[in-house]
Amino acid sequence: MRGFLTILRHEIFVLLISPATFVAGFLFLLMMWLVYWQVLKAMPSKELPVSLFFQLFWLPVLFMVPLLTMRSIAEERRMGTLESTLTTPTTPLAIVAGKFAGAYVVFLSFWVLALGYPILTSFQVPEGSANFSFMEASPLIGGLLFVAVSGTMYVAAGIFASSLTRSQLVAAMLCFAILFMVILGEQILFTYSGNPETVPGRWQPILDYLRTFRQLEDFSRGIVDSRPFVLYFSSAFVLLGIAVVVVERKATR
Amino acid sequence: MNFGHKDFRKVRRMESLNAILQVILLALVFLGVNYLAARFYSRVDLTRANKHSLSLESQAYLENIDPQKPVSIIVTLMTRPEDTEEDQRTRKEVEKLLREYVYHANRHGPQRLSVEYVDVFKHRERARELATKYGLQQGDSILFACEKRNRLIPAAHLRALQEGTGKLIGFRGEALFTSAILHVTRNEKDKVYFVNGHGELFLDTADSDRGITEVSAFLMKRNIEPETLNLLIAGKIPNDAKLVVIASPQSAFSEEEVILLRDYLNRSNGRVIVLLDPYIKHGLENLFWDWGVDVQDKLVVEPASSSTIAQNGATLVREFSNHQITRSIGANHIPVLVGPCRPAQPDIGAPADETRRVTSLMRSREGSWAETDYRKSGPAKPEARDVAGPISLAVVAERQVGQQGIQIAGGKLTVFGNSSWVTNAWFKSRGNRELLHNSVLWNLDRYTLVDIPPRPVQEYELTIDAQEFKELRGRLFLLPLSVLLLGAICFWTRRH
Incomplete structure (x- = not known):
């Protein structure tokens, strides 16, 4: 993992000075603003606003992750700097891990910023106007934990997509397609074919295990389940592993 | 040593094979880890009072x-x-x-x-x-x-x-x-005894008007064993009786039988369901008096029903109280089909008893009345001697027993002013099945085996006026705007 910290520092620096990061951040926060506003507008509701807020997490993820990760490896390959980097005492693993960690840190930072909405609201709304707390700890911690855990896989998917091509656009589209299938594919499938619970036979527990919205429902209510941790961490591990193999293979060609 | 094209190709093939093996290995690790995770997992409830966890x-x-x-x-x-x-x-x-x-x-x-x-x-x-x-x-x-x-x-x-x-x-x-x-x-079955010897409904006869084989089958599917019991021959109510049903007796009960029933209700905290029809002398008046139940010798007359299902003397009952037996029926607007009814209501003249609670289960419609001279021929009309509706058609009386503040369920007596609704002819009606199901389960304490309160469904409310809401929206928008501003400063600084 030699060079990992150097690459991580470099990645974060590049992301922080890149206009694309700020555009992504602005679009992300704008979307979350719209979501939060709609949640407040739809009150009274049977669920806490913060739980509903997290239940729409997929909306910004679908475009923010491709924007953050599309250039990571694809751009290096297009510019021919990937081969140069590999001539230094740096391994493909360190490159992939460094790029992943950089994008992941920015991804998490955006979500931490999004927490500003419930925090600001709790200060702005006059006392006694709400029969609940905007800063209810359990759904806030649970929701953020889910975003952090699932984010490992989503960012890894972006890095993986970026490792497959030289074109940033293709990488972004590929990443979007993967995320769309992973997050919404099952939900859409069952919207047209009926209740997701009624898949007969052995598929029921498998699909049940993979259902993003079920996991999110638990986390955003304040129930932390160990299964999504394993699922998302192992998926991230596999995707990054394949990305390392791809980088190794491409660099030697 | 010289290397030819073939050697390079061989190395490439080896590299490809190596890459494929790595991917396969990763996939296997993924499957193995997730298989174990699906089998052995844990859940933690972060809420303060563990409100999502089981008791x-x-x-x-x-x-x-x-x-x-x-x-x-x-x-x-x-x-x-x-x-x-x-x-x-x-x-x-x-x-x-x-x-x-x-x-x-x-x-x-x-x-x-x-x-x-x-x-x-x-x-x-x-x-x-x-x-x-x-x-x-x-x-x-x-x-x-x-x-x-x-x-x-x-x-x-x-x-x-x-x-x-x-x-x-x-x-x-x-x-x-x-x-x-x-x-x-649980291993044991609950036994329900159907009293006979007074011309009651037949538990084992498929007759549509006097047979209740449908009820028998219905109970057996729910792990309840129905049996017949002749009180005079047996001389006692068996110890394993979880519930005694008296379904449409055609003659009066003797004094000995009433004593057996009273002892069963009072001393053994027994459960009795009585289904009585108008016109019949039943001999249970004293027992009902003890339990605060009033079953008068009257006939409930409903205004004409327009429903085709409720012809031939039948009435659709649609008014239910919020008792555990009738709550779901009322909430779902399921009618119960009954035959000619006599009033079965709480007895307001009964001696006061703090341990006893009497609740009406269902009642007739507005405009109905309890006809006193129902044996007279000719069309019925409400008169001064009659009681104006709505009239209670079924009633439950229950007692709490215990000492020093510890109260447990005692005996329960449920009385219906009609029996036709359980006969084979009418038991297919959904409301009737539901009513019997709930009555039996409530009497067998199957609803109260565990004392876990309902989880409240909370409604979250925010009360701010339109102006405050607009201001809030504007202030929240500062967040994305500040990121955009930061980006612009960053971009401008780099340029200059």
């Missing part, structure tokens, strides 16, 4: 399920376009709750509990299997089964509704589910 009582029962006799839960709650918000909410609550049940039952290794969701409209074959095996004939319910015992909970029973408004205020799923699991994992 300790339920957890203890689940851990005691014998792994050799696992419990199957079959859910037939389906998503339909015409579902109300309450239906959706109920289904969601059931799913969430069952996740907790599965976790707590199976977390120590062997599979003690499994949940299967069946769409009875799509999976016809499975629906047929369930109908044959468990007698499951309706959707929108949750079936608990263990070996040959089973228990069906209709979705309507899960909702706790506010009296008067009918608004959903709670979800009583945990109490019902735990109670159902306790019931299906």
Whole structure:
């Protein structure tokens, strides 16, 4: 993992000075603003606003992750700097891990910023106007934990997509397609074919295990389940592993 | 040493093979790790009062399920376009709750509990299997089964509704589910004795007007064993009697029989259901007086019914009280089809008794009355001697027993002013089946095996005016705007 910290520092620096990061951040926060506003507008509701807020997490993820990760490896390959980097005492693993960690840190930072909405609201709304707390700890911690855990896989998917091509656009589209299938594919499938619970036979527990919205429902209510941790961490591990193999293979060609 | 093209090709092939093996290895690690994670997992409730977790009582029962006799839960709650918000909410609550049940039952290794969701409209074959095996004939319910015992909970029973408004205020799923699991994992059957010797309805005759074989089959499918009992011959009520049913006696009970019934109710905390028809002298007046129940010798006359199903002297009852027996029937607007009724109501003249509670279950419509001279021929008209409706048609009386503030359920007496609704001819009506089901289960204490309060359904409200809301929206927008501004500063700094 030699060079990992150097690459991580470099990645974060590049992301922080890149206009694309700020555009992504602005679009992300704008979307979350719209979501939060709609949640407040739809009150009274049977669920806490913060739980509903997290239940729409997929909306910004679908475009923010491709924007953050599309250039990571694809751009290096297009510019021919990937081969140069590999001539230094740096391994493909360190490159992939460094790029992943950089994008992941920015991804998490955006979500931490999004927490500003419930925090600001709790200060702005006059006392006694709400029969609940905007800063209810359990759904806030649970929701953020889910975003952090699932984010490992989503960012890894972006890095993986970026490792497959030289074109940033293709990488972004590929990443979007993967995320769309992973997050919404099952939900859409069952919207047209009926209740997701009624898949007969052995598929029921498998699909049940993979259902993003079920996991999110638990986390955003304040129930932390160990299964999504394993699922998302192992998926991230596999995707990054394949990305390392791809980088190794491409660099030697 | 010289290397040719073939050698390079060989190295490339080896590299490709190596890459493929790495990917396969990663996939295997992924599958293995996730297989283990799906089997051995844990859940932590972060809420302050563990409000999403099961009660300790339920957890203890689940851990005691014998792994050799696992419990199957079959859910037939389906998503339909015409579902109300309450239906959706109920289904969601059931799913969430069952996740907790599965976790707590199976977390120590062997599979003690499994949940299967069946769409009875799509999976016809499975629906047929369930109908044959468990007698499951309706959707929108949750079936608990263990070996040959089973228990069906209709979705309507899960909702706790506010009296008067009918608004959903709670979800009583945990109490019902735990109670159902306790019931299906118990070994013994509950015995219900049907009294005979006075020309009562026949438990083993398929006659449509006087036979109740449908009721018998209905009870047996719910692990309840119906038997006949002649009080004069037996001279006592058996010790294993969980419930005694007196269905449409045609002659009066003797003094000895009444003493047996009174002792059973008072000393053994027994449960008795009485179904009486008008015109008949039953001899149970003194027993009813003790229990604060008034069954008058009158006939309830309803204004003419326009429903074709309710012809030939039948009446559709649609007014129900908020008692555990009738709550779900009323909430779902299911009518009960009854024959000619006599009033069965709380006796306002009965001696005061703090341990006794008498509740009316259902009543006739506005405009009805209790006719005193019903034996006279000619069309009935309300007169001064008659009692103006609505008239109570069924009543329950229950006693609390105990000392020093500890109260437990005592005897229960349920009286219906009509018996036709349980006969083979009329028992197919959904409301009638539901009424009998609830009455028997309530008398057998199957609703109160566990004392878990309903989970409240909270409504979160924010009361700010339009101006405040607009201001809030503007202030929240500062957040994305500040990021954009930061980006612009960063971009401008780099340029200069």
